[in-house]
Amino acid sequence: MxxxxxxxxxxxxxxxxxxxxxxxxxxxxxxxxxxxxxxxxxxxxxxxxxxxxxxxxxxxxxxxxxxxxxxxxxxxxxxxxxxxxxxxxxxxxxxxxxxxxxxxxxxxxxxxxxxxxxxxxxxxxxxxxxxxxxxxxSAAARMVSVALGRPIAEMGSRRTSERAAVAAARAAYIAGFDATSNLEAGRTWGIPTMGTAAHAFTLLHDTEEGAFRAQVEAFGPKTTLLVDTYDITKGVELAVKVAGPELGAVRIDSGDLPTVVAAVREQLDALGAVDTRITVTSDLDEFTIAGLSGAPVDAYGVGTAVVTGSGxxxxxxxxxxxxxxxxxxxxxxxxxxxxxxxxxxxxxxxxxxxxxxxxxxxxxxxxxxxxxxxxxxxxxxxxxxxxxxxxxxxxxxxxxxxxxxxxxxxxxxxxxxxxxxxxxxxxxxxxxxxxxxxx
Amino acid sequence: MxxxxxxxxxxxxxxxxxxxxxxxxxxxxxxxxxxxxxxxxxxxxxxxxxxxxxxxxxxxxxxxxxxxxxxxxxxxxxxxxxxxxxxxxxxxxxxxxxxxxxxxxxxxxxxxxxxxxxxxxxxxxxxxxxxxxxxxxSAAARMVSVALGRPIAEMGSRRTSERAAVAAARAAYIAGFDATSNLEAGRTWGIPTMGTAAHAFTLLHDTEEGAFRAQVEAFGPKTTLLVDTYDITKGVELAVKVAGPELGAVRIDSGDLPTVVAAVREQLDALGAVDTRITVTSDLDEFTIAGLSGAPVDAYGVGTAVVTGSGxxxxxxxxxxxxxxxxxxxxxxxxxxxxxxxxxxxxxxxxxxxxxxxxxxxxxxxxxxxxxxxxxxxxxxxxxxxxxxxxxxxxxxxxxxxxxxxxxxxxxxxxxxxxxxxxxxxxxxxxxxxxxxxx
Incomplete structure (x- = not known):
């Protein structure tokens, strides 16, 4: 090339x-x-x-x-x-x-x-x-405006070709996204990068607890733990048990989000993790983000919809x-x-x-x-x-x-x-x- | 990068x-x-x-x-x-x-x-x-099957990011397309490349005839002349006048294609240009190609729809x-x-x-x-x-x-x-x- x-x-x-x-x-x-x-x-x-x-x-x-x-x-x-x-x-x-x-x-x-x-x-x-x-x-700007000031990250590199992904991260950032998962976009364009772990990391370990401990050991309790590999309620409980109430965030990547997010917020608060944030990342677009405006979401991650111009x-x-x-x-x-x-x-x-x-x-x-x-x-x-x-x-x-x-x-x-x-x-x-x- | x-x-x-x-x-x-x-x-x-x-x-x-x-x-x-x-x-x-x-x-x-x-x-x-x-x-394969053996070229580089375009040309070729407009895809992957002129070439010249003469001078009468910059009927007449009945092909990039193509075929035949081919390139996808199966089209060029996976x-x-x-x-x-x-x-x-x-x-x-x-x-x-x-x-x-x-x-x-x-x-x-x- x-x-x-x-x-x-x-x-x-x-x-x-x-x-x-x-x-x-x-x-x-x-x-x-x-x-x-x-x-x-x-x-x-x-x-x-x-x-x-x-x-x-x-x-x-x-x-x-x-x-x-x-x-x-x-x-x-x-x-x-x-x-x-x-x-x-x-x-x-x-x-x-x-x-x-x-x-x-x-x-x-x-x-x-x-x-x-x-x-x-x-x-x-x-x-x-x-x-x-x-x-x-143009798609990203619509997502940003319905996110109502909540941070929003671009995570769609896997849904567009490998170099288009770098351009997509940049375009979304210009449109008001706050970060990207794409490392080359971080290096070339100075865009903040984010990301901690996928389900594979939990599945690699003999137990979910083992995976959470490994992640907290490496990145401290302020990390974001992915809690929906097995059972979200047990995952949240375990996450706070492992990281303590200072846990940075939990990420939810499946389920009926408005319901799940409300339940997780309640559970986190009851566990004393009142500052632990909730990040959602499940096939979001401008319409599903708008549908979450009343839910206690703290941050969004958007993939396919943003890098493909949402239609x-x-x-x-x-x-x-x-x-x-x-x-x-x-x-x-x-x-x-x-x-x-x-x-x-x-x-x-x-x-x-x-x-x-x-x-x-x-x-x-x-x-x-x-x-x-x-x-x-x-x-x-x-x-x-x-x-x-x-x-x-x-x-x-x-x-x-x-x-x-x-x-x-x-x-x-x-x-x-x-x-x-x-x-x-x-x-x-x-x-x-x-x-x-x-x- | x-x-x-x-x-x-x-x-x-x-x-x-x-x-x-x-x-x-x-x-x-x-x-x-x-x-x-x-x-x-x-x-x-x-x-x-x-x-x-x-x-x-x-x-x-x-x-x-x-x-x-x-x-x-x-x-x-x-x-x-x-x-x-x-x-x-x-x-x-x-x-x-x-x-x-x-x-x-x-x-x-x-x-x-x-x-x-x-x-x-x-x-x-x-x-x-x-x-x-x-x-x-996957999109390209559907287009190939409805093209019923007529050659089909990928021309969508401008509708996807610049390096994705090279990958798109390659993917369409694997799916049965015959050629691409993208030069890097020709160089890197050995895909036949095609293309002659845009409307800009006609508009650059003082007259359509001047543009056709310049193109035939450079590439000979077997070239493809784009005939719809002003009036298709006059364009076809002029194309055959300039290149002779051995004109390779005319390209049509606008209009109600089934009607226009039939009229152009008739006109070409009447002018003795019975071997002159008709290429169409106007926002085609698998559905419009299928709709042209009964029209005397000789070759298709597809842009946006193929490089964006047709939806x-x-x-x-x-x-x-x-x-x-x-x-x-x-x-x-x-x-x-x-x-x-x-x-x-x-x-x-x-x-x-x-x-x-x-x-x-x-x-x-x-x-x-x-x-x-x-x-x-x-x-x-x-x-x-x-x-x-x-x-x-x-x-x-x-x-x-x-x-x-x-x-x-x-x-x-x-x-x-x-x-x-x-x-x-x-x-x-x-x-x-x-x-x-x-x-």
Whole structure:
């Protein structure tokens, strides 16, 4: 598997470059835009994620010798194009929504300005990162809002492919999750990691008590003991017997949770373990979390539902050429005419219109104005500009990269949640919570 | 991002090893099993995929200096455990279903025998690969069977995360897809790649004719021209005008496909382009492909639906300790008692019972017999053994690795499809096509 990102690419991107180099159009300056035609069915808002990862992938989007040799051997492009690919590095500009921003149908999430050849090469890597990560973040944000401030951890690595798992942990964290079970996500992105033991650890031991003693011996009484391998009531009793009333937490991974959690809380309190917390982790999603809001749960762990976008594993974003220069140097807006899949051509800028209570009311997309335009905002102080410059001449703004960029995205999402109308947080299906207006 | 697989791991695997090293249970020989409690709702069979990738990941599951340093810094485990991790390499045995095999609820898809510590470390990497890849392969197999022999290409890289895309292309190929758009999948796994141009290529040019001329100039008349950027009828006319009647194919990516395809076929024939093929690629899944069975389509391209498992993006497999030795060296079957998530403890072997027409009738799981047992088969010639040894003393059988392993898996799936009852291929929801019986 390559260390670069250059072959995370659909073949047609290279063949388009090949043909466009031959007729000279490859060098036409172009504007590509990533956007979603709609939100997943019934969702009220989406959360942008993947941007920080994408910028890093674009910065190391180079073809190494082995990759070029494979392309040569398989005659994917002409030899002259291989030389062009060997020198490829992205040198253009990228604007877009901040990572962690809310988005709506038509929001111009990412705009790439470069020659056609430089920009078209990035289609797959742009969409792979934004589609998957935004799908996870959009689902995760809903779970966070129904968790009502209780901590929530991502534990779904086993339900998505091994490297997607690292991206999923990051996207969920940006959306407000507090921790992940995934160690690589901890190392690469600075996300707090958590986890103590599975049922296998109890089954490994001759008795449940033996397993609890081993765990408390290794991690002290503040650890989290998994109490449902055999009988939950006996498990809780044993856990407090072994760790004492200072036991950190018990984890419950099965059963009718509202009932079980209430009983366990009562039992813990009766045993004097009043500060022992209850963590639940049994196939949770936003609906089951909401159903536990009245139960004395202290923390949630979510797996499958968050890493698979809770029913919508791809955010449905597309990447379209919206403008290009012609031979005289003038910009021409372009768009395909298909009725089913219409898109709006032209350079775009975007702002969110807020009312006097600073609540979002409208997603405004200015067509024709570039993402570097500013005049529109000064006229109306209740427009919040949405697009920032992410990359200049091929150099990413370091504020959006790495661990710091991930933390910043998480903070931005938190602030943005404050401006959404409360109807945004209803779990039921509905329309996007604010309309998108083209101007 | 690490080059090894060692941190594609949930933290609790390392903390379990930590505590088990402390009390000595880490060295108990153990048997872990991966299986699915059920198929995705309404599916009749599943297809195992990911095994070849998994074996490669296990072979390079080592902790490098930077990873160990991170674990030390974050005090994930005790220093003594870090030393153990530094020397970690898997030295155990793995049996399992061949990649490409059909599976049913309870099928013992993978069995790992090693010390507890060696085996438990692999839980996340085992499940991430099997769950995702099998999800894609299981969806892809349904699409292949309704495509009725017409070629079908995977083009969904943009709808899943960038590295999952490579795994998805491979899983779809094993399930009978013919090609992928993903270049890295071509390079790493030897899968044929395809693709010519997107709408952006047409929009880049001043006219559609200019775009078609550029493409034919670069790739000759046998190329595939995308004809629906503006008006399909004019696009088809122009395509044949530019490439001549020897035009290889036209691609249609929008519209009401059964109607449009019939009209385009008629138009192509009238223009003398009787050998020009029609490829369709518009949000297809197994249901829309089935709906096109009567239309003159020559090839399909499938994106979102296949890489997201067509509604079931994770196959739901779990990884459980099913047996371990006790202090006297005897094997003890183990299983958690939770009613909701019961699993069957013990060593297992599996065979498929075929009737006299060599049609599968029953998935037999022999509990207590190890995967290396043989006696049961000799007694009844209509039992097809399902488990093979994939890894011996930490060394993978090379027949299951790399490009050759991928081809072999594709061939095996093709053979297995012949033995499934015809009801397996009904698209409607139903029960698993054969029952699973424990003996």
């Amino acid at each position: 390559t260390g670069s990102a250059a072959l995370f690419t659909d073949r047609y991107e290279l063949t388009m470059v090949d043909a466009a180099l031959l007729d000279g159009t490859a060098h036409r300056e172009s504007l590509f835009e990533a956007f979603a035609r709609r939100l997943p069915d019934g969702r009220r808002y989406g959360i942008v994620a993947g941007t920080g990862r994408l910028l890093e992938l674009i910065q190391r989007f180079r073809f190494d010798e082995a990759e070029l040799e494979w392309l040569r051997e398989h005659e994917v492009v002409r030899p002259a194009t291989l030389d062009w690919l060997a020198d490829y590095r992205f040198t253009g500009d990228i604007w877009g929504y901040r990572e962690g921003e809310a988005y709506f149908p038509g929001s111009p999430l990412l705009t790439i300005q470069a020659t056609f050849a430089e920009a078209v090469m990035l289609e797959t890597v742009v969409l792979s990162t934004l589609n998957y990560d935004s799908s996870v973040a 919508f594993p791809a955010a449905g974003m597309v990447f379209k050429l919206v403008a290009r220069r012609d031979d005289t140097g003038d910009w021409v807006s372009v768009a395909k005419a298909s009725t089913q899949k219409a898109s709006v051509g032209g350079r775009k800028n975007a702002a969110r219109r807020l009312d006097s209570t600073l609540t979002a009311r409208e997603e405004l997309v200015f067509v024709g104005d570039g993402p570097d335009g500013e005049a529109e905002y000064e006229a109306d102080s209740r427009l919040r500009p949405l697009m920032v410059q992410l990359m200049t001449d091929g150099e990413a703004d370091p504020a959006f990269l790495g661990k710091a960029g991930t933390e910043a995205a998480r903070g931005h999402r938190s602030a943005v949640m404050q401006e959404l109308p409360v109807e945004a947080f209803r779990l039921g299906r509905g329309e996007p919570v604010i309309p998108t207006t083209y101007r | 690490t080059g090894s697989a060692a941190l594609f791991t949930d933290r609790y695997e390392l903390t379990m090893v930590d505590a088990a090293l402390l009390d000595g249970t880490a060295h108990r020989e153990s048997l872990f099993e991966a299986f699915a409690r059920r198929l995705p709702d309404g599916r009749r069979y599943g297809i195992v995929a990911g095994t070849g990738r998994l074996l490669e990941l296990i072979q390079r599951f080592r902790f490098d200096e930077a990873e160990l340093e991170w674990l030390r810094e974050h005090e994930v485990v005790r220093p003594a455990t870090l030393d153990w991790l530094a020397d970690y390499r898997f030295t155990g045995d793995i049996w399992g279903y061949r990649e490409g095999e059909a599976y049913f609820p309870g099928s013992p898809l993978l069995t790992i025998q090693a010390t507890f510590a060696e085996a438990v470390m692999l839980e996340t990497v085992v499940l991430s690969t099997l769950n995702y890849d099998s999800s894609v392969a 079931f993006p994770a196959a739901g497999m779990v990884f459980k300790l099913v047996a371990r030795r006790d202090d006297t060296g005897d094997w003890v079957s183990v299983a958690k008692a939770s009613t909701q998530k019961a699993s069957v403890g013990g060593r297992k072997n599996a065979a498929r019972r075929l009737d006299s027409t060599l049609t599968a009738r029953e998935e037999l799981v022999f509990v207590g017999d190890g995967p290396d047992g043989e006696a049961e088969y000799e007694a009844d010639s209509r039992l097809r053994p399902l488990m093979v040894q994939l890894m011996t003393d930490g060394e993978a059988d090379p027949a299951f690795l790399g490009k050759a392993g991928t081809e072999a898996a594709r061939g095996h799936r093709s053979a297995v499809m012949q033995e499934l009852p015809v009801e397996a291929f009904r698209l409607g929801r139903g029960e698993p096509v054969i029952p699973t019986t424990y003996r």
